[in-house]
Amino acid sequence: MSDLDELVRLYFRLSFSNKEILAILAHSYQTVISIRTLKRICKRLGLFRRKNQSSLEEVLAFIQQQIMTNGQMQGYRWLHLRAVQYGFVVSQDTVRRIIKLVDPQGVELRRARRLRRRQYNCRGPNALWHMDGYDKLKPYGIAISGCIDGFSRYVLWMEAYTTNNDPKLIASYFLKTVSFANGCPERIRADRGTENSSVEQMQIFLRRNHADNFAGEKSFIYGRSTANQRIEGWWATLRKQSAQFWISLFQTFQDDGHFTGDFLDKSLLQFCFLNLIQDELDDVVNTWNSHKIRPSASATSGRPVVMYSFPELHRAEDRLKPVVTDEIIVCSEECTPKGQYPCDETVFELCCLLMAENDWDAPRDPLVAADLYMRLREEILQII
Missing domain, CATH: 3.30.420.10 (Ribonuclease H-like superfamily/Ribonuclease H)
Known part of the structure; x- marks a missing residue:
């Protein structure tokens, strides 16, 4: 696969419009192609915005997992973008309907928190x-x-x-x-x-x-x-x-x-x-x-x-x-970057030792991390 194909796939998965993809290719990669050429590349790579929709069961499972993991305050536009970035082909309207079905309480919570925002003006990027x-x-x-x-x-x-x-x-x-x-x-x-x-x-x-x-x-x-x-x-x-x-x-x-x-x-x-x-x-x-x-x-x-x-x-x-x-x-020379350890060095070394002795895995998700926290805490409290 060519570098151009990889770039098109990347920005398509980021849900950029065709116009935005063309602008980025021209500005950042000095690659100028027509809209027709871009559409042909997308078709060849199997990148469709509406055609070949993902199965509703898979989309439903993904949205339920997102809501369960990250709470009820994610709107349908945000979840639609997350779904597209994960490779799903699904419309915003479908995502909105699924959320309304599986998380009606979250929909009402979001509706109740609408705000009147202050006006804000800025002249360009890096101005402030x-x-x-x-x-x-x-x-x-x-x-x-x-x-x-x-x-x-x-x-x-x-x-x-x-x-x-x-x-x-x-x-x-x-x-x-x-x-x-x-x-x-x-x-x-x-x-x-x-x-x-x-x-x-x-x-x-x-x-x-x-x-x-x-x-x-x-x-x-x-x-x-x-x-x-x-x-x-x-x-x-x-x-x-x-x-x-x-x-x-x-x-x-x-x-x-x-x-x-x-x-x-x-x-x-x-x-x-x-x-x-x-x-x-x-x-x-x-x-x-x-x-x-x-x-x-x-x-x-x-x-x-x-x-x-x-x-x-x-x-x-x-x-x-x-x-x-x-x-x-x-x-x-006047900066202090993040340290080598995520916590106190002594506690870090003790935790690593206990994990090695008990053959405990490093945390890869919140549930595993929560279980590891409880186990380490119990072991260390017994020692001290």
């Missing part, structure tokens, strides 16, 4: 990044740090770790993103938490010699967390698609007396669940970045990854500011 921390899992020893582009709503990073209060750790997420993009944003917005101090200093340092109106100290904005609209809106999405499941699971541990909030219990949760949560975060981010945002009077509509990567398709201009490699190296 929104940073914030998500603390709903923090009582259980897991903290999330995220950043989203204001114009495109493209998620730039979403990291789960044992803390989101360390300024040098948050700076490592920022610098990794800046290095990958080969530039820094025009401005960053964050709340006044001390965890953002290093990012503030680095952003001002990297922007100090630029000549635009937001250069230097004006390139970093502090404000109330509740008014940080873009990232606050995304936290609501994260809770629906992922976080509520973990909150409920850990709350059950606590209610049943299997989690006290002490050092050991937090370390065991981190050992068993942190990597799973990061994997799911990556999955949710990938789905979000490729889903289609509906048109509205106050914001640009489209797919976040397309709006971020190809602003000219939306009559916008990329506001990314150039950075000097040597300055990135200087900043990196």
